[in-house]
Amino acid sequence: MKQYIGVDLGGTNVRVAIVTELGDIVEEIKRPSLASQGPETVLNNIVDMINSLENCDQCAGIGIGIPGPVDTEKGSVTLSTNLAGFTGFPVVDYLKKHFDLPIYMDNDANVAGLAEALVGSGKGKKIVYYVTHSTGIGGALVVDGRLVSGIHGYAGEIGNIVIDRHLKRRDDVNTLNAGAVENEASGSAMVRKAQELIDPEITSASQIFKLYESNDPKAVQLVEEMSYDVGMLLSIISHVTDPHIFVLGGGVTFSRHLYWDKMIEAYKSLVHPTMRDREFVLASLEEPGVIGAAMLCYSQEKNV
């Protein structure tokens, strides 16, 4: 049974784990990532964590999940907002000086999607589209157990898809398109709208869902609009790739019982009748970050 090292590098913490080819975590270490201290400090910390794993000698590769779009050929981050100094830094080459192993890197939504596709809710499905619905909206495409991340790693940048071209840009918020689904239906968009329409003290989507449950009419409208927007996003993806299954994860899905049916209904209204029979499931892994990062190695080994 092969094992791989998975590294889940975030803006606050970093996790390093040994993961089997079946996606089971054998050993894991978590530490602060030191994200503001620059790539060499961050990566030296990771080298140290990998070296302190007990079973490190038996691992067949290292996979890294990192926030931001990744140039998988160069092994660098195309644009890093969370990790100071990482834009363009040759992460994979740096680690190869320390470890004589195959090393792979991809963005965190992509690795989570790969984990769910290989050993999570999408297991056994030929085309899996993973969607994370949280502070932002992102996703990943996995075909035949291989991540299809695109020429520059942007496959799954679905948050920037326009679902209403007549809305204004939110330059006060970010650089996404006017009417981009992330700016209309993500957890942070819901909070922004609720602050404007309901109560400026609102700070979380779960508060909005509580108001929804008590039938606050503005909260009801907000949740219904979000459901429609996400259903529209799923219909768009379906017309582009017709996946066997959608796996949805992220914090907003914790309240799925309140909006899932409406989202599916909207999806069905926007696709041909013979496209309506599709599987939508929740993500199921607790640690998709390290698991998916490790599975990058497994997935690459399956290459033709």
Next chain:
Amino acid sequence: MKQYIGVDLGGTNVRVAIVTELGDIVEEIKRPSLASQGPETVLNNIVDMINSLENCDQCAGIGIGIPGPVDTEKGSVTLSTNLAGFTGFPVVDYLKKHFDLPIYMDNDANVAGLAEALVGSGKGKKIVYYVTHSTGIGGALVVDGRLVSGIHGYAGEIGNIVIDRHLKRRDDVNTLNAGAVENEASGSAMVRKAQELIDPEITSASQIFKLYESNDPKAVQLVEEMSYDVGMLLSIISHVTDPHIFVLGGGVTFSRHLYWDKMIEAYKSLVHPTMRDREFVLASLEEPGVIGAAMLCYSQEKNV
């Protein structure tokens, strides 16, 4: 050098050809397809055409391109509008009674996309998204030389993607979504709009492009809107799959010199800066139908 039989079945004509694994046509027969006479007549005609090919004995498989979404596992058409009686008919099984060969089928946009990806304008590119811009708008996704047609063959049904949700349904026209890009920017949509806005006698997109060249203001507006809508469609696809290259074909592209730059400009305005550097090229094959159909066999043989 392997050879395959490619069958390009349309509503008017059917072409049957022997094609090498490099995509070269060795021999070809074209006849009326007898589309209104039912599947058995249509397929018996094809059997006869295949048998009359001179080099038929050396072929390693048969591939069929057919209009409409195809269930590639069952080898049948999910919904046939052009070919009477074909909905659900077991085409592949029927032909297997006549030929002891591997037989594959997919929809015509998919096979054209496969041809362009393997031996046409997309050759050598890892992820190719083919878009046909003609009477309708359709497409295909090819990854690592393999068609990704989706669970029910709907990958590439991009004509039904909503690019303006505030527009009305066109129930007088078809069952596509309100604001679907095919109903706003296809060749037939351009003609419909030109008939309403310019001259009810207009019957072709090329007439509209002629008026555009003579600076008719309404024709100019129509072409500019079409360019933006298609650019938006391409940006949507890019966020979902981030292809290495887009290959664009279809009759509207014959006038590309009049709108291509505007289309690319619109595309760039709707994607992140690091996504703007993308290849958009014209389809180059004269017979993508039979070539792509034959290449279905080649592509399937490459399976892991």
